[in-house]
Amino acid sequence: MKRYVIRRIFSAILTVFIVLTLNFIIIKAAPGDPIKSLMGKDTNDPALRAALEEKWGLNEPAYVQYGSYLINALRGDLGTSIIYNSSVNSMIGAKAGPTVLLGLTAALAALVVGTALGIFCAQHEGGIIDGLLSAISYALDAMPSFWLGLMLMIVFATHLGLFPTSGMTDPRSSYTGFAHILDILRHMALPALTLALVSVPGYFRIAKSSVVQVSNEEFITTFRAVGMSEKKIFSKYVFRNAILPTITTFGITMAFLITGVTLIEIVFAWPGMGRLTMTAINQRDYPTLMGIYLVVAIGVSVVMIVVDVVYALFDPRIRYE
Amino acid sequence: MDRRKHAGLARVKEAFLYDWQFRAGVAGVVILLALVVAAPLLASHDPYEFGVDNLAPPGTAGHLLGTNHMGQDAYSMILYGIRTSLQVALISSLISGVLGVLIGGAAGYFGGKTDLVISELINAFLMVPTFFLIMLIVALFGNSITNVMIVIGITNWPGNAKLMRAQALSLRERTFVRGAVAMGETRLQILFKYILPNGIFPVVANTTRGMAGAILTEASLSFLGLGDPNIISWGQMIYAGKNYITTGWWVSAFAGAATILTVIIFYLLGDGLNHVLNPKYAFESRGK
Secondary structure, three states: OHHHHHHHHHHHHHHHHHHHHHHHHHHHHOOOOHHHHHHOOOOOOHHHHHHHHHHHOOOOOHHHHHHHHHHHHHOOOOOEOOOOOOEHHHHHHHHHHHHHHHHHHHHHHHHHHHHHHHHHHHHOOOOHHHHHHHHHHHHHHOOOHHHHHHHHHHHHHHHOOOOOOOOOOOOOOOOOHHHHHHHHHHHHHHHHHHHHHHHHHHHHHHHHHHHHHHHOOHHHHHHHHOOOOHHHHHHHHHHHHHHHHHHHHHHHHHHHHHHHHHHHHHHOOOOOHHHHHHHHHHOOOHHHHHHHHHHHHHHHHHHHHHHHHHHHHHOHHHHOO | OHHHHHHHHHHHHHHHHHOHHHHHHHHHHHHHHHHHHHHHHHOOOOOOOOOOOOOOOOOHHHOOOOEOOOOOEHHHHHHHHHHHHHHHHHHHHHHHHHHHHHHHHHHHHHOHHHHHHHHHHHHHHHHOOHHHHHHHHHHHHOOOHHHHHHHHHHHOHHHHHHHHHHHHHHHOOOHHHHHHHHOOOOHHHHHHHHHHHHHOHHHHHHHHHHHHHHHHHHHHHHHOOOOOOOOOOHHHHHHHHHOOOOOOHHHHHHHHHHHHHHHHHHHHHHHHHHHHHOOOOOOOOOOO
C-alpha cells in the first residue's frame, strides 16, 4: 500500500513538472510580444522597452527565466498579471470558488444519477428502458456541452422563463442569508444540469457494465444455487463490486469535467475560471494563462491521486499487486 | 497469408451483415463523403455569400434552415462544414495514431528502461487536461485550421500509445517474433515488420473514436473564438449563433445537430471496428 501511494505521488510530481516545463516552452516559443502590447502600437522607445524588460525579467537568458519561474511556482507564487498588474494567485483565488462549486455539484449529481441508472439498466438488461437510456447516453456523449447549454437556455430560460440565463446572482437585488443561497441555486440550475447531463454517460456505462460483469461471475451463480435471496446477493456482493469502478471514473473524468466547466461558464456567464481564461487568452496575459493552466493541472493530478488512493483502500487487489 | 486475408474479408462481410453498429457507421461515413463531394450541387446558396435576409427563420425566401446574422444560408454552411469536420477528424487522428503507435510500440517492444520512461510519460500526459493545453497553444500560435489539426493530433497520442504498448508487450513473447529474433533480424526490423502491423488493430478502433473527439474539440475551440475565421465550421456557427440565441435559435441549433450526428457516426464506426478487429467478439448470428 505504502509503495503504491509513493508511486502515485511520484507520478503526480512528474506530471506537475512536465506541465510547468511545457507551459514555459510554449509561452517562450509563441509569437507575439508582451512588451509590445504593454507599450502600445505606436510607441517604439528603446529606453522604455529596456525598462519594461528589466521590470518583468524578460532581459534574462531563457534558462534563468525558467529557473526563477520554477522556483516561484514551487513557492506557490504564480506571478503578476501583465495586464491587470495584480497577483495571479489572487485573481485565480477569486474565481476558483464558483468554478469548484459548479463543477463539484454537477459531478456529484452525475455520479449518483449515472450510477443509479446504470445499475437499474444492468438489472433490466435488454428491456425498453435499458434500450432507451443507452441510446440517450450515446447521444449525450456525442453532444458538445456548450451547445446543450444553449439549447437548455432557449427552452428553460427564454421560453419558459423558469431560470435566469446568466450570472451567479441577481445584480438588481442584494439578498442575504437563505435568500442569497436560493438565488445562487436558481442561477446554478441550468449550468449544473448541462454539465451533469454530459457527464452522466461515463458513470452510466461503467456502472452498467460492471454490474453485468459481476452478475455473471461464478460465485454469484453459486450463491443463487444455494438459495441466497436476490436482495442479499445484490446488496452484499454485486453492488459492492460494481460500485468500485465508479470511483476511478470520478478521477478520470476530472479533466473532462474541468474542460466542460470552462465552456459552460462562458455560455452562462458564470463568474469562474472559464471566463478568466477567455479574457487572459484575448489579452495575451501570459502569467495569468500559465497560472490557470498550472492550477488546473495540479488540481486534476491531486484529485486523481486521491481517487487512486481511495480506490486502493477499498480494493485490496490494487494495493497488493 | 492468402488464406488469412480471405478470413479477414469474410469477417468484415460478417460484421457488415450482423453488426448494426458497423453497418451504420460505414453507411454514415459513405453518406458524409458523398455530401462533401456533392456539396456544390446540393447547396442552395454560396455559403460565403452575405445575403440580404439577416436572421431569416427556417423556410423563408428559399433558406431551408434559415440564415445567420450576416445573411449566410445555414443549410449551405452546414453542407460545407462537413468538409472541415472530416478534415480535422482525419488529419488529427492520423497524427495521434502514428505517434501513439510508434511511441507505444517502441516502449512495449524494447522494454526495460525505455519502457519505464515512456510509460511514466504516457501516464503523466494522460493526467494533463489536454483541452487546456490545446487552447493555450492555439491561442498563442494562431488559430489556422492547420494549427488546430496538428495540435489536436500531437496532444492525443497517449491513449493510443498505451494501447499499442500493451499489444507490443504481448506480441514480443509470441513464437513468430521469437523466431524472427532467432533468424537474426534487427530489433527495428522486427518492430516495423511484425510488432506494429500485428498490434495496430486496437489503435485503429480507438483512433476512429478519437476522430469523434477531434470533431468535438474543434467545435469547442471555435466556440471559444479560437476557430479559423477563413473557413466554415459548425463550431463557429454555434459560436456566432450564441449572441442571437433568443432571436435566431436556428443558427446554433442545426449546426449542433449536424455535429452530434457526425460524432455519433464515428462512435458507431469505432464500436463496429472494435467488434470486427477483436477476434474474440462473436457476432449475434453465432450461437443463436
